[in-house]
Amino acid sequence: MTTTLPPHxxxxxxxxxxxxxxxxxxxxxxxLDGEVVVAARPDIGFLHTGIEKSCEYRTFHQAITLTDRxxxxxxxxxxxxxxxxxxxxxxxxxxxxxxxLRVLLAELHRIGSHLxxxxxxxxxxxxxxxxxxxxxxxxxxxxxxxxxxxxxxMTSFIRIGGLPADATTKFLEGTASFLERLPAHLAEYDDLLxxxxxxxxxxVGIGRISGDDAVAWSMTGPSLRAxxxxxxxxxxxxxxxxxxxxxxxxxxxxxxxxxRYLVRRREIDQSIRICRQVLERLPDGPIRIDDPLIAYPKRxxxxxxxxxxxxxxxxxxxxxxxxxxxxxxxxxxPRGEYGVHVVANGTNLPQRVRFRAPSFANLQALPLxxxxxxxxxxxAALASIDFVLGEVDR
Amino acid sequence: MIRVADAIPTSLVARSEIxxxxxxxxxxxxxxxxxxxxxxxxxxxxxxxxVYLLHRLADGARVRVKVHAAEGEDVPTVTGVFPAAxxxxxxxxDLYGVAFDGHPxxxxxxxxxxxxxxxxxxxxxxxxxxxxxxxxxxxxHRDTIAPLEFPEGTVRS
Numbered sequence: 039m040t041t042t043l044p045p046h047x048x049x050x051x052x053x054x055x056x057x058x059x060x061x062x063x064x065x066x067x068x069x070l071d072g073e074v075v076v077a078a079r080p081d082i083g084f085l086h087t088g089i090e091k092s093c094e095y096r097t098f099h100q101a102i103t104l105t106d107r108x109x110x111x112x113x114x115x116x117x118x119x120x121x122x123x124x125x126x127x128x129x130x131x132x133x134x135x136x137x138x139l140r141v142l143l144a145e146l147h148r149i150g151s152h153l154x155x156x157x158x159x160x161x162x163x164x165x166x167x168x169x170x171x172x173x174x175x176x177x178x179x180x181x182x183x184x185x186x187x188x189x190x191x192m193t194s195f196i197r198i199g200g201l202p203a204d205a206t207t208k209f210l211e212g213t214a215s216f217l218e219r220l221p222a223h224l225a226e227y228d229d230l231l232x233x234x235x236x237x238x239x240x241x242v243g244i245g246r247i248s249g250d251d252a253v254a255w256s257m258t259g260p261s262l263r264a265x266x267x268x269x270x271x272x273x274x275x276x277x278x279x280x281x282x283x284x285x286x287x288x289x290x291x292x293x294x295x296x297x298r299y300l301v302r303r304r305e306i307d308q309s310i311r312i313c314r315q316v317l318e319r320l321p322d323g324p325i326r327i328d329d330p331l332i333a334y335p336k337r338x339x340x341x342x343x344x345x346x347x348x349x350x351x352x353x354x355x356x357x358x359x360x361x362x363x364x365x366x367x368x369x370x371x372p373r374g375e376y377g378v379h380v381v382a383n384g385t386n387l388p389q390r391v392r393f394r395a396p397s398f399a400n401l402q403a404l405p406l407x408x409x410x411x412x413x414x415x416x417x418a419a420l421a422s423i424d425f426v427l428g429e430v431d432r
Numbered sequence: 433m434i435r436v437a438d439a440i441p442t443s444l445v446a447r448s449e450i451x452x453x454x455x456x457x458x459x460x461x462x463x464x465x466x467x468x469x470x471x472x473x474x475x476x477x478x479x480x481x482x483v484y485l486l487h488r489l490a491d492g493a494r495v496r497v498k499v500h501a502a503e504g505e506d507v508p509t510v511t512g513v514f515p516a517a518x519x520x521x522x523x524x525x526d527l528y529g530v531a532f533d534g535h536p537x538x539x540x541x542x543x544x545x546x547x548x549x550x551x552x553x554x555x556x557x558x559x560x561x562x563x564x565x566x567x568x569x570x571x572x573h574r575d576t577i578a579p580l581e582f583p584e585g586t587v588r589s
Contacts, residue, residue: 083542088558091551095558126437253489256465256516267489269464274492363435366485366496368466379483381434381471389554390471394485402519431542 048076051413055084061158061420062427064401073412078405085431093391097357098124098382099198101391105378106192108393109429112151114143115371117196119378120391122277122367124198127360127382128332135323136200137278142316143186143195144278144369145309146213149220150179151372152302152309156227159299159421163240168230175223178216185209198358199333200326214317217310224306232303241296245407245419248293255403258396259374260301261423265293271370285312295422302372302424332358357386373397373424393432397425433498440485442496450499451508454484458513462486462495468510468520470528472554478502480530484510506533527552 048069055063063084069077089108093101105120106113118140125131132140153172160168180190186209187195187202195202231237247257249265262269270287272280285308290297326333334353335346362384368377374396381390400423407419436442445453464487471481478500485496501507509532510517521532522541529550532538540547549556 083540083544086542088551091556091558094554123438129437253463254515256514258464269489274487274489275494361435363437365437366440366467367438375466377467377485379467379469379485383473389473392467392469392471394467394469398519399516402516 053416055081061425064425064427064430066404066416066420068408068413068416070413075408075411075413075416078408078416080401080404082401082427082430085427087432089432090391090393094388096388097386098360098388099353099357101388102196103192103194105393106194107428108395108432109371109373109376109397109426110191111154111426112147112372113192114140114147114195115369115376116378116393117194118144118278119367119369119371119376120380121196121198122369123365123378123380124360126365126367127363127380128198128358130199130327130329130332132200132327133324134279134321135204136325138316138320139201139205139325140196141278141280141283142205142213142313142320143183143193145312145316146179146182148309148372149306149313150176152306153179155302155372155421155424156231156299159418159424160231160237162417162421163237165231165234165237168227171223171227175220182209182212182216185212197326197334199329200324202334204325210317210320213313217313217317220310221307224303228303231299238296240415240418241299241422242292242294244295244411244415245298245422246292246294247403247406251406252293252403255406256399257374257403258399259370259372259424260288260298260305261400261403262374263287263289264297264301266291271368271375275368277367277369283312283315295418298422298424359384359386368394371396373426373429374400393429395429395432397423397427397429401425401430436496440494440496442498444498444500447499447501447505447507450482450484450497451510451513453497454486454510455513457486457495457497461488461490462493464489465510465514465516465520466494468517468524470524470530470552472528472552474554476500478505480528482507482524482530501530503529506531508533509535511535526550529553 048071051068051070053066053068055065065081067079068075089104093104102117105116108116153176157169157172183193184190187193247265249267252262252265266289268287268289273287288301288304290300330349335349339346340350360382362382364381366377366379368375376396377394379392380388383389408416466487467485469483473479480501482499487494499507509521521535524530525538526540526543
């Protein structure tokens with residue numbers, strides 16, 4: 039038996055939360071006229087784990103490990119923004135070597151995150167071999183992280199006032215050699231995708247958003263820059279040592295899914311450029327500030343000096359205590375402006391840790407992107423804004 | 433007011449003036465609403481701080497505006513000026529119970545629709561929630577049992 043709908047009667051289609059192309063647990067309610075999306079309503083919260091609440095029950099040091107779990111594809115951006123905010127509360131600046139190494143790690147994670155995006159988006163568009171290739175390269179980044187910190191993904195390789203340990207020669211050499219090999223692989227990806235008629239047919243003109251709309255909906259990161267607005271936290275409100283580095287803020291003007299692909303693809307090149315500059319110009323020196331009330335003492339001192347042992351014990355149990363106040367720090371994560379606002383009330387636990395997650399705002403603009411498109415194009419638009427549900431729901 | 437450690441100019445305005453303030457700032461070029469969130473200081477009678485962080489794309493200038501609200505007091509919505517405030521205000525409402533007057537669709541956003549408490553309030557304990565399973569109307573579903581109670585010994589700082 040066939041059912042015919044009267045003209046202009048719409049139907050409601052429920053996509054997700056368990057749908058492979060929603061990149062996590064996102065539920066999308068689509069109002070359809072035939073196969074055309076009339077309206078879309080994202081429903082979030084399925085991955086809400088209360089990380090902001092949990093942070094209020096951890097010392098300022100302990101909370102670092104929780105921040106990794108927010109944007110799990112680029113954990114270092116989260117670490118960096120949180121620690122920057124706490125360092126602002128203390129009014130301390132880490133030594134130069136630590137600041138350069140932090141940028142190196144953040145950019146390596148950016149490359150890794152963009153590679154995952156490229157692979158998963160291609161799989162949504164039925165180019166299933168891409169995922170194997172991009173994960174092959176990302177695996178090298180994870181192996182480098184393991185060499186550096188002992189952990190592949192959630193490294194937490196940062197401390198208030200610096201880094202937990204210096205980078206090993208093996209890590210630095212491995213990074214240099216990885217950066218040598220990566221451009222050739224990127225050229226292979228370009229051969230596969232950039233002028234591929236199927237890929238372009240699925241991406242060009244899909245999910246278009248104007249620069250003004252993107253700003254009004256607080257979009258940031260590659261999704262905003264693909265609409266012609268050259269806003270990059272690394273340049274607009276510089277942090278760490280970005281003012282000393284040479285790199286371009288990539289923008290495109292089309293504002294569609296293909297423009298967002300181009301921005302991310304070219305940002306990988308810029309990240310390689312930044313990493314190479316860091317490796318060339320990495321200064322020598324300490325990797326943590328020398329303040330026993332804030333930063334852990336050197337490992338060898340703990341075994342020889344009683345004061346250092348006491349300081350280490352106090353920091354590990356009670357934690358550092360910043361003066362009361364509030365501070366906001368922002369970094370450019372692979373998805374946009376990732377900000378952390380910390381409120382301290384004079385105790386060893388934060389009163390409030392607020393994570394400004396770029397995906398939360400970017401996802402909110404999704405209904406504008408998919409309106410008027412076919413359901414299948416909805417998938418491409420969805421993938422092109424590169425959201426991480428762990429960060430949307432926190 | 434609490435010490436601001438990050439060099440962003442911060443001002444406190446009355447609840448009734450927030451809409452006029454952000455409208456004026458938007459006309460002044462602060463077109464990007466970076467963040468809108470709240471925090472709770474239960475020791476104060478007007479316990480909630482609602483914080484608006486705005487960014488001017490032309491020169492990278494930032495400004496922070498704050499509003500204080502007591503329990504049960506509404507804050508005027510800014511969704512008419514910044515569409516992006518929609519989800520942010522829903523999140524504040526969801527986690528703190530601060531309602532936004534004039535918001536087009538003020539529902540819970542992260543917590544389940546039938547949740548009974550505001551989890552990010554400072555006096556809300558961590559953990560200890562009774563987890564029940566069941567369909568609406570069946571025994572075990574939350575709408576058929578008493579409001580959440582938190583047992584003794586719940587984790588507190």
